[in-house]
């Protein structure tokens with residue numbers, strides 16, 4: 001009953017090329033499902049990832065606690081196992097309960113101008129989290145990563161993508177008062193760089209090799225990059241938001257919503273955090289939005305037919321879904337009516353689990369499809385309608401994100417948030433406030449390019465104090481050595 005009869009053959013064809021069976025492989029740079037003896041790619045086994053990565057599953061008890069503590073029904077992504085795994089989410093709930101500060105951190109590697117709907121799912125969820133929890137959000141754009149990990153891209157190119165991707169991300173609807181977006185090329189320096197170097201000192205080449213699979217031919221920038229992605233988890237990297245007193249900021253954790261492939265970075269970060277006496281980041285992990293070709297792969301920006309792009313027209317969306325979306329339907333109408341379709345591998349159905357809010361309606365669709373009452377063409381038509389509306393609404397919001405808006409989100413400035421409205425804020429943070437003229441008053445050491453006179457003075461003073469301390473220590477050592485001589 002597949003609307004495109006030869007699509008199963010096409011998938012089999014593609015997989016036959018590397019017919020050798022292989023295990024599923026999920027890492028920050030590539031994602032592939034297990035290839036079976038028959039040469040076919042299997043759906044990604046997320047349960048197995050929980051075991052392999054040593055994370056915890058998001059279970060019913062945790063969802064119930066979420067609802068009790070936040071007073072908000074868990075997002076459909078949480079209810080449906082799309083965010084399926086976590087590290088220390090309960091700790092974040094503990095803090096929310098007491099209204100102790102924490103922040104949200106997520107990111108994007110700006111590898112091209114063409115973002116697709118697989119990229120925006122995490123951001124849509126983070127927007128909901130920010131609204132629900134009323135906490136600051138930091139979005140990292142790893143233009144340096146995308147330069148280091150590509151043969152061809154130039155520095156100028158990836159910096160351009162940072163800007164256009166920031167525009168797309170802002171279109172998710174974040175609150176500018178609570179959101180800081182930065183590009184590594186622009187923001188690395190100051191307090192952030194201190195944390196990057198502290199991080200780097202704790203990671204040996206052997207550890208980096210074991211976690212990320214580098215070898216002797218990997219450029220050293222790749223090896224070092226983990227320190228940059230990791231150090232963003234520490235509140236003290238953002239003095240313009242959390243203040244400068246590291247004794248206070250050290251205990252402020254973040255919650256990182258991300259796709260599961262980013263977990264290796266943060267496993268390492270959690271280790272380093274302990275050593276540095278910084279709060280460990282908590283995580284909540286998302287599964288991937290399947291490529292149109294089916295489960296076992298994810299949408300790819302470099303393959304036009306694998307993804308629905310945010311710039312696609314309504315007509316392109318319709319054509320792509322009808323032509324490429326892998327179907328769990330049967331070969332013939334009679335067979336489909338009799339035996340029913342398989343929703344678990346059906347891409348149109350999988351997309352609806354992401355986009356359709358109403359649980360009852362979704363369940364009815366599944367029942368009708370597996371019961372043979374709903375046909376592939378009909379299911380695809382429902383999916384197309386949802387996708388067209390989603391992308392249309394995105395384009396509408398995107399058209400309103402001006403250059404000035406992007407500048408605002410990316411400027412080094414204080415943020416404002418309140419957290420849990422029912423509990424007075426047990427604030428450990430020195431509030432960084434904005435005076436009437438709109439310029440940050442805190443002497444935050446932000447990006448070097450943005451350094452005010454005050455910040456510069458402060459940094460020089462810091463250097464002087466450090467120099468004095470070192471001189472004293474040296475004197476003391478010398479005195480002690482002299483004492484030893486005399487003895």
Ligand code: TRP
Pocket residue numbers: 028105106107108109140142145229256257258259262
């Ligand atoms: N490395 C990520 C990517 O290539 C970008 C990223 C940086 C990120 N920090 C993050 C993603 C935190 C999720 C959470 O897309």
